[in-house]
Amino acid sequence: MAGAARTGVAIVGLGGAVATTAVAGVEMMKLGAMGRDGLPFADAEGLVPYTSMVFAGWDVDGDDLAKAAHGHRVLDPRQIEVVGPALAGIEPWPAVADPEYCRNARGNNLVAVAALRDRVAHIAEDLRRFRVEQDLDHLVVVNLASTERWPNLTLPALATVEGFEKALDVDDAAITPGMVYAYAAITEGCPYINFTPSAAADVPALQELAVARGVPVAGKDGKTGQTMMKTVLAPAFRSRALTVDGWYSTNILGNRDGEILDDPASLSSKVNTKGSVLDDILGYKVDDHVVRIDYYRPRGDEKEAWDNIDLVGFLGQKMQVKVDFMCRDSVLAAPLVLELVRLVVEAQRRGEGGAQEQLGYFFKAPVTRDGSRPEHALHVQEKVLREWIGAGAP
Amino acid sequence: MAGAARTGVAIVGLGGAVATTAVAGVEMMKLGAMGRDGLPFADAEGLVPYTSMVFAGWDVDGDDLAKAAHGHRVLDPRQIEVVGPALAGIEPWPAVADPEYCRNARGNNLVAVAALRDRVAHIAEDLRRFRVEQDLDHLVVVNLASTERWPNLTLPALATVEGFEKALDVDDAAITPGMVYAYAAITEGCPYINFTPSAAADVPALQELAVARGVPVAGKDGKTGQTMMKTVLAPAFRSRALTVDGWYSTNILGNRDGEILDDPASLSSKVNTKGSVLDDILGYKVDDHVVRIDYYRPRGDEKEAWDNIDLVGFLGQKMQVKVDFMCRDSVLAAPLVLELVRLVVEAQRRGEGGAQEQLGYFFKAPVTRDGSRPEHALHVQEKVLREWIGAGAP
């Protein structure tokens, strides 16, 4: 029976704002201190309950989650206190990080192993121990780490499982820490979710591996704020035959995520995943589509996304829409992460391995199995997902 | 064959900004001076072509449409000049108006008949003459007149066809000018479109009549600017389980429409149709839903709609969205009117009389046959409509 199952969630970046928010929410639900408001699929039948989840994971910062949550200032101190003991009891495992791939990240809760194969073994060992100690029925790995710089996808190391395995053997620099986690997860049979813009499991070699092993993988880059709005508004403009002449998007944010995006190499990964969404939805190329992300400390975790959209309507007449979304990045992301965990567990239960196309609803850059352009319109994605959920309902 | 058909469009409020814009667009298409950009169903098969349309109608202002178009300042003077001769050749017929129902409207191109039955006969005569003189295959009546004050729908005069007929006989004040036009249209077998917030055909008596005569009727209140955006954003907030704590909407506009809404009685019709949209989509009542419409001359036809939306997300955290839509009311409305004409002609061709529920996509307050709550989400409405169109495709 689903209710009694225990669902392990091993998070890469466990001490971050999104992860601590997600964990705090589940712990509140366990205490009955909150209901299921804010969770999009709370009413879906047959999925594992939120309260079945137990959390662990890796972080370069070793602070326990109570301390981490206070530092992020996402939740009110009084909220954190409610679940203080539960959060304080979770300390991140040492992380396998590589400063080369993510320049502005820092911390000293690190694994002292250099060889890639040793790193894989270390991560696998963490997962096995977690599974046994917690008597888990399911174990999901979620990537919530900082954005890595974008790899060269044409390298042989990333093209096939065989190439990837060889590259691991020789410590090929083409393999990023994100890929190491993803590889370890898949080989351990753990469904893998990539909520970041990093390549991670979204390279041909690991997609092939996931299919071969029958392990669900989902990604990439959680669709929370500005891009979510874009995938809501653009379909409407198309529906009304309003031509998008230009779309200027700027984001200001002051959390750790923003700081890391101040590194141009990391930023480009992020901007990449935001890029093609608009053209794909509209069916034509918007030449003047500008996306800016600026680190701006006064805002903390309270991101602000300002959009200006230039439209051309009937008889060539011009109109403008401005949207200012003053959002909470982690508050938008955390419930999506929880839903993703439940949905990849369900996929595994149904025996559906490889890229989970029906989960495009959650991502800026949804992975497709055949490399075709994904659907981006939020309402279409939701429909696809609800039908998939319904198909498995008891 | 559809291509060769002649489609008459008789507009109540022919000299207004929406009507002149729609007419100018069709005349440009006839000249090849513009394509079909900005028309949502340009690619739908089987509908009458835009260029099959010939226009006539009534207005309290007798100026020809070239003069009227210059006055509205919606189109660029050079655009109007392209179709100047065609527009100058169209002069509104004298209107049947009643100052009691619309206080800020003015003009002196009026019919000197007082009795309701005489008014009906006069309108019917206009329609018959138009049909013959232009050798029309189809004739559609569109209400683009100023908003009338809202009637008391519980009066016997509006409840049944029989009651309505009797009320006409005794010049019952319950019957508004908008109803007189709608009655005449239906009895003449002309599909009737109500793009205004006035009751017009949306009273039980006339709905019953339309069914009895097998005449398509569609309405009411064109969904162009702020409400259109609301029906795009609200489904997304629901999808993401973001609770709407409050929604403050203000509109500033300076065209004739705005001036008439300065009359509180007319305004209430408008605000009514905007009201329930949000609650219906979200599935709960938003207590702090405020809608303001203010007459503000500097903006002319360039309406501005500013929205502030207060959201509550996961763990009770608050967020805000601001949307500023600097739109052109007539530019948004005109293509919708042209599509509606094509679609009610198609409905008549299929023999489908009465309220056209599949046209909810176009309206703030879509009429339903059984009085149930209509669907408001734009993307759902579009899907319903495209399926209806597809069902009739050759």
Next chain:
Amino acid sequence: MAGAARTGVAIVGLGGAVATTAVAGVEMMKLGAMGRDGLPFADAEGLVPYTSMVFAGWDVDGDDLAKAAHGHRVLDPRQIEVVGPALAGIEPWPAVADPEYCRNARGNNLVAVAALRDRVAHIAEDLRRFRVEQDLDHLVVVNLASTERWPNLTLPALATVEGFEKALDVDDAAITPGMVYAYAAITEGCPYINFTPSAAADVPALQELAVARGVPVAGKDGKTGQTMMKTVLAPAFRSRALTVDGWYSTNILGNRDGEILDDPASLSSKVNTKGSVLDDILGYKVDDHVVRIDYYRPRGDEKEAWDNIDLVGFLGQKMQVKVDFMCRDSVLAAPLVLELVRLVVEAQRRGEGGAQEQLGYFFKAPVTRDGSRPEHALHVQEKVLREWIGAGAP
């Protein structure tokens, strides 16, 4: 020596958000828990120190100020706790209120006296007792009560001191509660500040009385948010010869102030004081100047003021400015109230009675002695005030 003086501040509306915020700030300064940030005239020499102030006053709600402060949610609960004992020790005196003048106000901490003369005596007695018990060197009365409906200023009762005195004798309904407090303050020799839009001391009779008694009076309607911005931007537009074609201002607020302004009679007082500012600064009439104030609960004390300004520049070209001020009404008002107290004490020290024109910097509707149009530009007002302060510096 100023430093050792004790400055009593008797506030009408002591339990309100502005008053509790001001009191909390002074109590924090007494504890050394905050500096003088946020106080515009912190560096002015010769004024009484903030920490010389002791607070008392009247309110229809009898809750102590700690309880009141928690209820207003202006300050963080942890901030309130710092000064909790001090705030808890202040309980409002029973108020002299009249529901006729302020319909949406409520509370049961009321004085059971009906005759106007008795009310005056009661207030005067409160002031004398406060002065003695606290051994005060100065005593200032500040009106921070809810807005009253606007009186008919042409009545004989309000035109002269003699008329006013007679009206008191016969309980003339022309005299509002706000006037009763102002009269009592002036006759007791207490400088009087009207931070509200109510008429209060701003009627000819009381202005005459203040001059006769040599008591400083200042008002009216604190210039905090939107109007403050207006008096900053409008002078700049004038300076650059940008013509204001229209100015649309809307405010949404959810605190007690907002609720009271839902009463149209109270609202009109408020809108009155906002009205002429713009024309006076620009030197011409802006026909399309619209000011809206809407009660909208999700915002609480966090008022939002949205302005759209239509400008016409060189060669008739049009431009627009939008300003969205997401402000904290009480946070903006409280330091102004504290400065006003220090400045009227200084005026009294200098022997300058009657309307304090140099204090226009603080008000939306600055009182002038001869009834001439006041200066509204913020930077000019600041210059006038700083010169006045400098003229009295030791």
Next chain:
Amino acid sequence: MAGAARTGVAIVGLGGAVATTAVAGVEMMKLGAMGRDGLPFADAEGLVPYTSMVFAGWDVDGDDLAKAAHGHRVLDPRQIEVVGPALAGIEPWPAVADPEYCRNARGNNLVAVAALRDRVAHIAEDLRRFRVEQDLDHLVVVNLASTERWPNLTLPALATVEGFEKALDVDDAAITPGMVYAYAAITEGCPYINFTPSAAADVPALQELAVARGVPVAGKDGKTGQTMMKTVLAPAFRSRALTVDGWYSTNILGNRDGEILDDPASLSSKVNTKGSVLDDILGYKVDDHVVRIDYYRPRGDEKEAWDNIDLVGFLGQKMQVKVDFMCRDSVLAAPLVLELVRLVVEAQRRGEGGAQEQLGYFFKAPVTRDGSRPEHALHVQEKVLREWIGAGAP
């Protein structure tokens, strides 16, 4: 007598949007087709009349001004037609440009001279010919060219007149085209205005030269849109003791100016002049002051500047202001250029050479004679200037 004087205006960048707008305005005034609306000092006494101005200048594009004006789309075609013959009669002289200094500029109306001394001679010859042919009483040179990359100001070539002269002799690359024009102007005794962010006359060598020759020079970087607003709002925040915690400014613009700023080297000149304004006004350093300028074509000359300001008020409470200025760059700039011409002529009449500090009102980076920090607050600058004008009034 001033009225009869002829005032030559030789513009570097004559074909640009600002210059053509300014010329069109003056030509309209000559025809009586417009008044003096939009001109800030229209009422100042003693200055040369606008209609005394005759225009010439250089541009890399040789199109006459009528053609140029149509291309810029700043003015309505009908407005341009009114002054069509006057504009068509003005063709730019070939320009001395250097692609090294301004990478995105292009055109082929160029002088075929390479040596710096020859370039100076060429420009001087243009000025002398203009003076004689038009029988000019005054001749002013205005820099409205595209932004050049910023020079190394510590080079000896730019430090003294002597060093500059030697550098001219050896074609030192330290000397930019902007400096060549400025040098020629000053040596010809023509007051020189630098409305661009380029260094031009704002190097020690040329400042020294202007003082030595007694020639007025004014600059730099016209204060039109976002920075103008910043110098209006920041003094108000300071006045109210609201601490600026962060200020995020982004600009989108699609005219030639924007395209050139897409070159990072040119951009840095622009961002430089915008940078210190805020700190100078506030009296403290705003660490999170971000300024973005993005080229975005849909907007054309209709620049949009969006600002987000984070404020901290009394008791550390946070507030935000958003300003969206949808401005017309050229419409704001053109009248300022015309006023500057009149004011440097007046300075020359009074015998006041060197940097004109009283003209700081017009500039983002006002030059000071002793290198001290300039005043930036708009209202203070206006006061200084009006006093200077008044001091010379008859």
